[in-house]
Amino acid sequence: MEKRARARDIGVKIGMMKPGEYNAITDVDGVGVGHSTIIEGEGPLIVGKGPVRTGVTAIVPHQGNIYEEKVRAAVYPYNAYGKAIGLLQVIHMGVIETPILLTDTLNTWIVADALVDYMYEVMGVKAMSINPVVGETNGSYLNDSIGRHVRKQHVFESLKKAYSPGGTGPVEEGNVGGGTPMSGFEFKGGIGTSSRVTAEFSLGVLVQLNFGRRKDLRIDGVPVGKELSDVKPRGVQASNSIMVVVATDLKLTSRQLWKIAKRAILGVARTGSYGGVHSGDFVIAFSTSKRDVEPLLESMPSHSGLFDESFLDPVYRATVEATEEAIVNALFKAETMIGRDYHVRTAIPLDRVKEIMIKYGRI
DSSP, X not given: OOOOOOGGGGTOOOSSSOOOSSSSGGGSTTOEEEEEEEEEOOBSOBTTTBOEEEEEEEEESSXXXXXXXXEEEEEEEEEEOSOOBSHHHHHHHSEEOSOEEEEEGGGHHHXXXXXHHHHHHTSOOOOSOOOOEEEEEOOTTTSOXXXXXXXXXXXXXXXXXXXXXXXXXXXXXXXXXXXXXXEETTEEOEEEEEEEEXXXXXXXXXXXXXXXXXXXXXXXXXOHXXXXXXXXXXXXXXXXXXXXXXXXXXXXXXXXXXXXXXXXXXXXXXXXXXXXXXXXXXXXXXXXEEEOSHHHHHHSSSOOSTTOGGGGHHHHHHHHHHHHHHHHHHHHHOOOEEOBTTOEEOOOOHHHHHHHHHHTTOO
């Protein structure tokens, strides 16, 4: 079996800026990630029984009680064909008050319900209402999605891992958590992450990749999908969806975070997305507000104070680069999976990808 590797492990270095220690969203201090993965059964689909290929991924903005210590946030629904929960209040209020959970499409409401339980039972929230934030993509090509197999214990497991020392370190990618059944460009997709770090700020991105046609796939500008048109089996993949979570430690307003969230879609587009009619493309951006913007302002060649937002330019670049690389990492780390009705999503062949990148002068 081919050993799976991240983009930089095989020499693919996307963009100009440097990644952080883990090249992950957890390079933003305090951010934690945890997964709960459910893989059960094989063979023909029996709704309610399986086969099951699903899970939950939890992203926590800090290691404390987020309801008591809310973080500034914004949402950009680029193409809102999706079942996300809680995003309208985030748009309206400009803050997030629960962890962010990602899962398979029809598990969204189960996951949100369990997240509410977690906030009351574990976090000890006393408020009479709470706004759970849950995003999804549709993994029904491999999973018994209608059966809705995620349970409260899976949600709690993902959160326990995110709220642990291990949750703030390297992030597991590929066929894990909410990304377990997902596809990417007619290959296996899933969870991917990347970061960009400077002296003035840190920014990380985590994606749940589930979109793309083979012919459209581009890696660092190279038409890799066309070069791999012969790889089989393929299976039909519609435009489908992606969830993007952007974290930064810069103390920004919700409006500024919204502008950053919009730039994440440029990173998505670079890999070959055109935002199809049935794509649910959502970006959630938040700030831990641990660093003031003044040092970044002072590092700019010229500026006219806080009302000149050109200081955001390097943050925009970091967002685009990290989003693009997170998608590639999701593809590279995912392994071939056989799902319901013996549907197959093949892992992208990394040996051939490397040959193609060398051919085009990128390595």
